[in-house]
Amino acid sequence: xxxxxxxxxxxxxxxxxxxxxxxxxDAIRILDRSPIGHYRVPIYLRGKVGKVETVIEPVAVDNExxxxxxxxxxxxxxxxxxxxxSEIWPDYVxxxxxxxxxxxxxTWLEKIAG
Amino acid sequence: xxxxxxxxxxxxxxxxxxxxxPGFYDIMETAIxxxxxxxxxxxxxxxxxxxxxxxxxxxxxxxxxxxxAWIDPAFKSRLLANGRTACEELGISFYDDTQLIVLENTEKxxxxxxxxxCSCYPRPVLGLPPDWYKLKPYRxxxxxxxxxxxxxxxxxxxxxxxxxxxxxxxxxxxLVLPMRPKGTDSYDEEQLAAxxxxxxxxxVIPVSLQTGRTAQ
Amino acid sequence: MxxxxxxxxxxxxxxxxxxxxxxxxxxxxLEPWEKRCHALADVLDYHKIINTEEKRCGVEAxxxxxxxxxxxxxxxxxxxxxxxxRKGILTPTELALKTKEIEARWAHxxxxxxxxx
Numbered sequence: 001x002x003x004x005x006x007x008x009x010x011x012x013x014x015x016x017x018x019x020x021x022x023x024x025x026d027a028i029r030i031l032d033r034s035p036i037g038h039y040r041v042p043i044y045l046r047g048k049v050g051k052v053e054t055v056i057e058p059v060a061v062d063n064e065x066x067x068x069x070x071x072x073x074x075x076x077x078x079x080x081x082x083x084x085x086s087e088i089w090p091d092y093v094x095x096x097x098x099x100x101x102x103x104x105x106x107t108w109l110e111k112i113a114g
Numbered sequence: 115x116x117x118x119x120x121x122x123x124x125x126x127x128x129x130x131x132x133x134x135x136p137g138f139y140d141i142m143e144t145a146i147x148x149x150x151x152x153x154x155x156x157x158x159x160x161x162x163x164x165x166x167x168x169x170x171x172x173x174x175x176x177x178x179x180x181x182x183a184w185i186d187p188a189f190k191s192r193l194l195a196n197g198r199t200a201c202e203e204l205g206i207s208f209y210d211d212t213q214l215i216v217l218e219n220t221e222k223x224x225x226x227x228x229x230x231x232c233s234c235y236p237r238p239v240l241g242l243p244p245d246w247y248k249l250k251p252y253r254x255x256x257x258x259x260x261x262x263x264x265x266x267x268x269x270x271x272x273x274x275x276x277x278x279x280x281x282x283x284x285x286x287x288x289l290v291l292p293m294r295p296k297g298t299d300s301y302d303e304e305q306l307a308a309x310x311x312x313x314x315x316x317x318v319i320p321v322s323l324q325t326g327r328t329a330q
Numbered sequence: 331m332x333x334x335x336x337x338x339x340x341x342x343x344x345x346x347x348x349x350x351x352x353x354x355x356x357x358x359x360l361e362p363w364e365k366r367c368h369a370l371a372d373v374l375d376y377h378k379i380i381n382t383e384e385k386r387c388g389v390e391a392x393x394x395x396x397x398x399x400x401x402x403x404x405x406x407x408x409x410x411x412x413x414x415x416r417k418g419i420l421t422p423t424e425l426a427l428k429t430k431e432i433e434a435r436w437a438h439x440x441x442x443x444x445x446x447x
């Protein structure tokens with residue numbers, strides 16, 4: 001980055017959620033909470049541990065809010081997350097490398113050591 | 115049968131459906147549409163236009179994209195980096211404002227796509243999904259036993275190949291980029307596209323020389 | 331956990347991982363009303379009257395029995411009706427009266443016709 005572009009960027013404040021919290025390769029856990037009424041994280045993945053594969057751009061509205069007509073306001077990132085099949089299903093039949101990939105909204109993830 | 119003395123028509127008298135009243139849900143659709151048009155929330159022409167749009171989106175579009183990726187490595191690279199913009203290069207617009215991630219099948223990785231929660235599907239580039247994709251057996255089992263599901267489609271994936279199941283939930287849609295079959299070195303883009311089926315782009319079957327788009 | 335707690339916590343469409351039958355490669359050519367219904371969904375989305383996620387939420391809200399018994403586009407059109415009522419765009423009475431009008435219109439145009447089975 002050239003010096004003039006750098007100096008333009010210093011002191012810049014970003015909107016909440018504008019910068020991704022997670023990056024590719026981060027070990028994450030899909031949170032375990034039980035919303036009723038509407039959700040987009042299937043029960044079979046709650047509490048499962050995986051890795052961030054891709055940060056999906058651009059930031060977007062939470063689709064769980066969008067379901068109730070709230071399609072404006074704060075935006076965060078979705079992440080394409082990889083979860084080993086063996087992590088989800090104790091009796092999984094297949095290769096140990098087989099994986100499940102799913103988009104998850106930032107508010108459903110936490111970073112874990114790994 | 116009624117007498118047809120008061121108007122001309124050329125359909126056979128055996129068409130019972132002509133005198134069968136539209137069903138409950140058919141009438142509901144008509145009623146809702148007519149009311150909303152009366153209230154000027156949208157025009158009748160918009161519905162007609164959208165039907166034409168839907169009819170124009172078929173697996174032939176996806177087949178074009180895949181065939182182009184097979185013969186043009188630079189296009190393939192752009193396709194894998196951003197599925198939507200690469201499709202837009204070929205004139206395929208994304209009217210539903212979704213994004214596209216193209217998943218490449220290789221000797222080491224086999225991809226298939228599913229939407230366990232509903233029926234998310236790359237409609238702009240493949241058209242509307244088949245019933246089986248939207249029904250319980252595929253949606254419930256693709257994520258628990260993908261290899262058994264693939265076997266039911268006649269597809270056997272060796273143990274040393276990684277199976278990746280992508281479950282759509284938000285605004286990203288997926289398209290599988292199947293492997294190019296052997297023996298197609300002399301094929302031109304059109305000939306290649308004719309081999310590529312919808313089910314290969316969902317990832318449940320491979321592309322082979324035996325099956326063309328006439329056999330989905 | 332009680333039985334009903336499970337019923338409330340799991341949306342009727344959340345079926346990933348549940349036991350499933352062998353896959354039958356069923357497909358059908360959309361009936362004209364189904365295609366119109368799909369077009370309606372898209373036009374409602376374009377106009378920000380009902381967005382796609384609201385539609386999904388509306389289908390979920392039909393509950394397990396209806397989700398299990400209605401076909402794909404049947405679920406959509408009933409969900410649209412419910413959402414439009416909730417938003418005050420249509421009332422149940424308006425829809426009921428328009429329905430009767432359409433039925434009467436059809437009967438007038440098809441004097442020898444019969445009910446859909």
